[in-house]
Amino acid sequence: DVKLTAVNDDQLFVFEDYLYQVLLLFSRDTHVQSCFSTSASGCEPARSFIKKKIGAEECSVIYPPSGIIPFYGFSMLVAPVCFVFEDPVHLYFIFRQFYMKYFFNLHHISASPNAIVGLCVLFESLLRQISPDLWFHLQEIQVQPLRIAFKWMMRAFSGYLASNQLLALWDRILAYDSLEILSLLAAAVFVLRKGNVLTVTSESAIEAIFSDISSIKVIPLLQFILGH
Structure with a gap:
């Protein structure tokens, strides 16, 4: 590995x-x-x-x-x-x-809200509430956003963000003592690229839009999503 x-x-x-x-x-x-x-x-x-x-x-x-x-x-x-x-x-x-x-909760099934299943539910709930038009567009073209976000959350975004941004994210996990930050960031990334997503209608195009998220800034996105 x-x-x-x-x-x-x-x-x-x-x-x-x-x-x-x-x-x-x-x-x-x-x-x-x-x-x-x-x-x-x-x-x-x-x-x-x-x-x-x-x-x-x-x-x-x-x-x-x-x-x-x-x-x-x-x-x-x-x-x-x-x-x-x-x-x-x-x-x-x-x-x-x-x-x-923390990370153990990302790799086994549990009813805890901090486990991976609870984080997936939170991600979908946030995306529906914050950007219903984006959510319904994805449903209409039969693309499940969780298929994209799941790999981010399972690895706590490691390998997907720039190193300084990843450490800033993990610092927030420690500060809030919660993995729910991962769901918040995943939803925020989708909202950030909403304009691109609404213009395409295929799963491959959606995956291409989110194939590289290394340029995003964690703190502004978390502030945005927490403001909602």
Whole structure:
């Protein structure tokens, strides 16, 4: 994943060694399993079976030891923190805490408003309320805006925004102690490009409009959406 994502980013490739150190340790850190015990959804960590006795409870082990199976783009959750902390030890523990407190909620199903399902509902609700004409236009041409916004929110916009803007966004997550900021920003991006969206009628054209959002400024957009 490091090779496919972060190393291909012209701002993040210099952190390759840090990413390997942090992610290797994270995958083996059993403390991360506590995310599951505190989750309201009751989800369980991934398990594997030793001695080829599939289904035998006494032969099951949590694997990887952290209980978290990395997915495509996982390293992008670590890379931005490398701009802030030079010491790998500090980098690791800050990332681990950030993941356990916030990012874990983006990657499992839960009834919590801070989990990914709640954020998706909030995004759609905001878009309908703030810009009903945009919403109905998308419905009329049978384009689901959530298909575009979901990947932004799942990765907390990492890899989609400029590094300074991404850190500003994550700083607001800490300040508000809420991931709902992600839904607010996703809705604001759609409203920002409303003029372009209303002129097209195909899904491919809509996707092209939102293929690059690296030039947006986070704080003005959040101020705009919070004002509504």
